[in-house]
Amino acid sequence: MSVDTQHNRPSGLPEDGHEASASTDPAGRARHKISGKLVGSIVATAILSFLGLLLEIVVNILFPALMSDFGITMSAVSWMTTGYLLVVSVIMPLSGYLQRRFTARSLFITAAVTVMAGAVVAAMAPAYPVLLAGRLLQGIGTGIATPLMFSIIMMQAPRPKVGMLMGVGGLILGIAPALGPTLGGAIGTLAGWRPIFWLNIPLLVIALIVGTRSIQQATPTRKETLAIGQLVLLALGLVGLVLGIERIGALVSSGSAGAAALAVAIGLPFVGLVCLALFVRAANRSEHPLIHLNVLRDGTYAWSLVAFACLQFITLGLGYVLPTYAQMAMGHTSLVAGLAVLPAAVVGAAFAPLGGVILDHVGARVPIMTGAVVALVAAVLLALFGVGVNLFLLAAMYLLFMLGFGLAFANTQTHGMAHVAQHLTPDATAMMNTCQQFAGALSMTVLSTIVAVRQSGLTSGTAAFQHGTRSGSAGGLAVLAAVAVVVLVAEHMGLKKRD
Known part of the structure; x- marks a missing residue:
């Protein structure tokens, strides 16, 4: 679904990059100041x-x-x-x-x-x-x-x-x-x-x-419930991916790894991806994502x-x-x-x-x-x-x-x-x-x-x-x-x- 770019965008830009009224209308120039x-x-x-x-x-x-x-x-x-x-x-x-x-x-x-x-x-x-x-x-x-x-x-x-x-x-x-x-x-x-x-x-x-x-x-504030569960899933997803890559690199650079360390290094990116997938699912189903x-x-x-x-x-x-x-x-x-x-x-x-x-x-x-x-x-x-x-x-x-x-x-x-x-x-x-x-x-x-x-x-x-x-x-x-x-x-x- 595409968005109506002329009416819905916040400030936006016309496709040709020009705004004719600004150059011909003094009131328009004032609005664009x-x-x-x-x-x-x-x-x-x-x-x-x-x-x-x-x-x-x-x-x-x-x-x-x-x-x-x-x-x-x-x-x-x-x-x-x-x-x-x-x-x-x-x-x-x-x-x-x-x-x-x-x-x-x-x-x-x-x-x-x-x-x-x-x-x-x-x-x-x-x-x-x-x-x-x-x-x-x-x-x-x-x-x-x-x-x-x-x-x-x-x-x-x-x-x-x-x-x-x-x-x-x-x-x-x-x-x-x-x-x-x-x-x-x-x-x-x-x-x-x-x-x-x-x-x-x-x-x-x-x-x-x-x-x-x-x-x-610019706009009035409103009371809104924070989706804490979604925030936790997103945070775990991002951290899991980065920590997992860092751990894998550390194991490779060390040249040796125990079973527990290897499991953590492999498991962290997997957990990260799962959490991100769950976040997407939860956000799409939520009324207040x-x-x-x-x-x-x-x-x-x-x-x-x-x-x-x-x-x-x-x-x-x-x-x-x-x-x-x-x-x-x-x-x-x-x-x-x-x-x-x-x-x-x-x-x-x-x-x-x-x-x-x-x-x-x-x-x-x-x-x-x-x-x-x-x-x-x-x-x-x-x-x-x-x-x-x-x-x-x-x-x-x-x-x-x-x-x-x-x-x-x-x-x-x-x-x-x-x-x-x-x-x-x-x-x-x-x-x-x-x-x-x-x-x-x-x-x-x-x-x-x-x-x-x-x-x-x-x-x-x-x-x-x-x-x-x-x-x-x-x-x-x-x-x-x-x-x-x-x-x-x-x-x-x-x-x-x-x-």
Whole structure:
């Protein structure tokens, strides 16, 4: 069943990307003006999401330092990212319910306070489990704030400005990959990792002030029963899959396993899949589902969802593999590794709003397909030549990928969301962001497992360890190239539904 895109979508975009009345009617121009409060709402919520993603990237750069400080393995330290993403992906499905039940302002304040508390806990952590707990606490706040930002844009932005504003949101989030590696490398080299968390506090205070004054309520709240059983099934499904893959990788890297450990490693993914199937069944039968899965009946949204999640899988995967390879296989410092990926991250961030402007003017096909093709070419080049070239060429190939990513990523979400009925916008946003975060968690688990398997039994700093890291990185880049093929197919199918 397709959705009437002209009448039911929240802000949406006409198929040709134009709105004639805005250019000929002064009253229309007034209606399409972006208010200061809307800008403030977007900036405030984006800061919370930005900080979550920034620390995600920073932590990736600092993996070797954290491993050294706390005496932990690569598999253990990767949970700084994987665990955080899992928490976010479990919280995000609640966003539809939360946005219907509570005001946007109260949700924002809760998210800001939670992220701030997590920063303080992490900064003062005396041991690795406490540091991890702080990051997980921050994941709760980010899981609330990110869907809220995109819902505000889709439900409150003037129709002709949706693509641009989604791009602006992407730009703010894109600044994190741009700053993260360099910031992490510089601060990590000069002052250690703790100041990185303390630096969150001033930005969070600014966001809290701006958001409290700017965020407005677009729709009335209503009392609604939370489908706790469905939430438990979904959480068990997501966690089971990721933990299962991590356990299988740990067993492979160790080279030996008892019967109990093997049963757990095999059983966890099976339990995860069963729980997800039960969740889908329960949601489809419920009068008040955790997420209205009928948003998937629109082919444009469904295919856009696949492409969006796969793009997240690739970009977070590259954000892990490339700095790790540069440090552990090529012997560069964290600062040099960060500086090497900085130009690419800046390009990706800059092309997000530019891609949104293109979408607003000529429609979705040009920026999305151009971005998907460029990203695929770059991913294939990285898989074929990334391991073995110098750092400059490696950075150049990554820059090419981020150019394509910047054109396609935010526009894929905009295109998919623009064809969803207004009353389903919170659910569609929740599903889009849940799949995005789960794809990120899955990417980190898969790729860190591939690298850890090749490093198994080798002493850090030796030639053999460098060779193992190089081999694992090559395997990871090959996986990411294969996922890039899926992105291109999914983007084509999503656009084909509207041709």
